[in-house]
Amino acid sequence: MQNITDELINKGIKPSFIRVSVLNYLRNTIAHPTIETIYNSLKTLIPTLSKTSVYNTVELLADFGLINVVTIDKNESRYDGDIKFHGHFKCEKCNNLYDFSLLDVNYSDLKNFIINTKDVYFSGICANCVKGGV
Amino acid sequence: MQNITDELINKGIKPSFIRVSVLNYLRNTIAHPTIETIYNSLKTLIPTLSKTSVYNTVELLADFGLINVVTIDKNESRYDGDIKFHGHFKCEKCNNLYDFSLLDVNYSDLKNFIINTKDVYFSGICANCVKGGV
DNA sequence: TGTCTTCTTTGTAATGATTACAAATTTATA
DNA sequence: TATAAATTTGTAATCATTACAAAGAAGACA
Ligand SMILES: [Mn+2]
Ligand SMILES: [Mn+2]
Ligand SMILES: [Zn+2]
Ligand SMILES: [Zn+2]
Numbered sequence: 001m002q003n004i005t006d007e008l009i010n011k012g013i014k015p016s017f018i019r020v021s022v023l024n025y026l027r028n029t030i031a032h033p034t035i036e037t038i039y040n041s042l043k044t045l046i047p048t049l050s051k052t053s054v055y056n057t058v059e060l061l062a063d064f065g066l067i068n069v070v071t072i073d074k075n076e077s078r079y080d081g082d083i084k085f086h087g088h089f090k091c092e093k094c095n096n097l098y099d100f101s102l103l104d105v106n107y108s109d110l111k112n113f114i115i116n117t118k119d120v121y122f123s124g125i126c127a128n129c130v131k132g133g134v
Numbered sequence: 135m136q137n138i139t140d141e142l143i144n145k146g147i148k149p150s151f152i153r154v155s156v157l158n159y160l161r162n163t164i165a166h167p168t169i170e171t172i173y174n175s176l177k178t179l180i181p182t183l184s185k186t187s188v189y190n191t192v193e194l195l196a197d198f199g200l201i202n203v204v205t206i207d208k209n210e211s212r213y214d215g216d217i218k219f220h221g222h223f224k225c226e227k228c229n230n231l232y233d234f235s236l237l238d239v240n241y242s243d244l245k246n247f248i249i250n251t252k253d254v255y256f257s258g259i260c261a262n263c264v265k266g267g268v
Numbered sequence: 269t270g271t272c273t274t275c276t277t278t279g280t281a282a283t284g285a286t287t288a289c290a291a292a293t294t295t296a297t298a
Numbered sequence: 299t300a301t302a303a304a305t306t307t308g309t310a311a312t313c314a315t316t317a318c319a320a321a322g323a324a325g326a327c328a
Contacts, residue, residue, distance in 0.1 A: 014324095016276065035314080050278045055315070074205050075286080076314065087241055092250070103240035105254060107221055110234050112261035116226070120239060121253040127246035148295090150305065169285080184307045189286070209315080210285065 011064045021045060022057045026067050026081030032088070032097040034076050072097065072121040085118065091126035093133065098126060145198045155179060156191045160201050160215030166222070166231040168210050206231065206255040219252070225260035227267065232260060 004024045008015040021042055026033075033041070039054045058079050061067045070078040072090050078097060089098040102120055128134070138158045142149040155176055160167070167175070173188045192213050195201045204212040206224050212231060223232040236254055262268070 014275080016323095018277075048278080052279075052316095053277055056277080071205065071208050074203075074211065077208065087239075089244060089247060089249075098244075098247075100241050100243035103242065105221075105239050106237035107254075107256075108235045108237065110223060110232075110256070110261075112264055113223060113232075114259040114264060115223075115256050116258040117256065119253075119255040120241075121255070122241075122244070122247075122249050122251065124250040125248040127244075130246055130248060148304080150295095152306075182307080186287090186308075187306055190306080 007066060011066065013060065013064060018042075018046060018049065018053055019057055019060070022054065023061055023066060023081070026061075026079055029081065030099065032070055032078040032080050034073075034078055036076075038079065070097065071119075072123070087120035087122060089122040089124070089126070091129055092123055093125055093129040096126060141200060145200065147194065147198060152176075152180060152183065152187055153191055153194070156188065157195055157200060157215070160195075160213055163215065164233065166204055166212040166214050168207075168212055170210075172213065204231065205253075206257070221254035221256060223256040223258070223260070225263055226257055227259055227263040230260060 004020050004027065005015040008019055008023065013019065022038060025038060025042060031037070035051065035054050035058070038058070039049065039051050042049055042054075058067065058069070062069050062079075065083065068080040068083055070080050070088055072078070072088050082099070085102060087100045087102045089100055090096075091098070100122070105118060105120060138154050138161065139149040142153055142157065147153065156172060159172060159176060165171070169185065169188050169192070172192070173183065173185050176183055176188075192201065192203070196203050196213075199217065202214040202217055204214050204222055206212070206222050216233070219236060221234045221236045223234055224230075225232070234256075239252060239254060
């Protein structure tokens, strides 16, 4: 938890309880939760929490590069506390999001372009659903 | 235009005027237009056109694999008449969408997964905006 | 401590793309 | 032509996200 606080301070962000809680939550889940899920998960820890604060907080954290926004879902953003470069797979059956390693993305045609973000989104059926699901 | 009609027929889709027009429009632009843009562009050709029909049509075309939906834009889908595998770059300054060649995407960790779609989205500043924009 | 200022958090309303759906229109079939 | 089926349209509903002003908490200073 101290490291989370330090991460915020190092970026010049005041480590309010909400900010520390949201960042800590995202750093300790692989679920790539939605706003709704983050909100519900922290509600017991922070009973006065508002959904607007969750929106505000993830926007702030994303702006400072502390988390990533995963827009693989067309109608609901998901948030990722893992900012190492990796790909995302969405299962069309169970809707779970999986991380996978990206060794390299080999491209051309972008001479003189400045590339700031690289997102790789796959979709299909996950191994668990392939062999019968739950 | 005949080839567009045939494409629809080959998929078992009745080639109504709207369907042929939308598919033909998407096959002849590199702009990756939004629903709004498609609607406005075809309004002169089809004065009675409704936005709902544009939604219905692109959904149908996408379901049959005749076009691709590009969800690089968080709040508005874009549609692509080019179904060959390629990446998309979104310029944060001019908001234009650019195609680029993807030689290969080298990944691991997806053993026993069935992969149906692969999307590669980059963002940053395009070459034109880098050297001063318009 | 009390006052003033600034930052954070909250609740509510507005926005806007997408979806739902039934009526109207067109097209196919007998 | 009459009937059925498919397509198209207009309007209303949905719902994630954004805007915004009020409320609350924290910091500075005397
Ligand atoms: Mn991830
Ligand atoms: Mn394209
Ligand atoms: Zn699955
Ligand atoms: Zn540009």
